[in-house]
Amino acid sequence: MDEIGCRIHVLAIPSPLQGHLNPMLQLCKRLTSKGVRITLVTGTSARLSVQNQFESIQIEYILDDDNIEVEGSNASEKVAAFLKRFNSAVSDNLARLVEEKASSDHPVKIVLYDSLMPWILEIVQGQLGLKGAAFFTQACAVSAIYNHIRRGTLKVPLETSTILLPSMPQLESNDLPSxxxxxxxxxxxxxxxxxxxxxxEKSDWFLFNSFDKLENEVEFSFYKIIGIWKFTH
Structure with missing residues (x-):
């Protein structure tokens, strides 16, 4: 891994939402310990959260909104507006960042993106011709639940208080994500x-912030549903 890692430059793009930035930073820290070169892309609103965290990680800031407020009245609308601005900033700057790195000794090979921003994959593969890796900050079981909802095998609003899903123990409604x-x-x-x-299913790899040994069955069920395999360390 060390020999391979020293030849790889990964552009990491976390979601700016609470609970998403730090897991991506921790993953990037592990990758750099294996020799992978990391450039993390985040908004100027997250400058205080990431500055001086890891000397081995290069940070690229894009202008989003330094004065974001996500509490109080209309919090959901404020979050939606903030995400729209952030997504637009990433879309406008992603190609430029990759092109700048292309002229260096370490061009970007892979874009690691938060799974909440799947549209990034279209730019990465379609426009830039790079590999894309989706990173899920939640456990595989949570992703499997969302997948069942999207495919219609779990109905929302819930029709029963007891939930039975493949490769999972019996769940009560309040066991599910809020x-x-x-x-x-x-x-x-x-x-x-x-x-x-x-x-x-188009992503080249996908990674979960989880304990692999605790989710073997649900992982297999999830991969079987979407028909692809995962990247493991």
Whole structure:
């Protein structure tokens, strides 16, 4: 891995949402320890969160919104507007960043992107001709639940308080992600998390923030459903 890693430059793009940036940073830290070169792309709104965290990771900032407020009245609308600005900034700058690195000794080979931004894969593969790796900050079981909802094998609103899904123990409704069993306080968020499965089968690799040995059965079930295999370390 060390010999291979020293030849790879990965452009990492985390979602700016709470709970998504730090897992991506930790993954990037592990990759750099194996010799992989990492450039992390994030918005100027996250500058205080990532600056001086890891000397081995290069940070590229894109202008989004330094004054984002996501609490109080209309919080969901503020988050949606912020994400729209951030996504637009990434879309406008991604090709430029890759082109800048292409003229260096370490051109970008892979784009590692948060699964909540599946549209990045279309740019990476279609426009830039690079490999794309989807990173899920949640466990595989959570992704499998969202996948069942998207495919219609689990109905929302829930029709029963007891949930039976392949390769999982019997679940009660409140065992499911809050966006599923009680979507009322989070309008639009369920649609956002379901979007991560839009083009997942096209991704070259996908990674989960999980304990591999605890989810062997559900992982196999998930991969069988979408018909692709995973990248493991």
């Amino acid at each position: 966006f599923v069993y009680n979507p009322g306080p989070y309008p639009g968020i369920l649609d956002l998390v379901l979007s991560e499965n839009i083009n997942l």
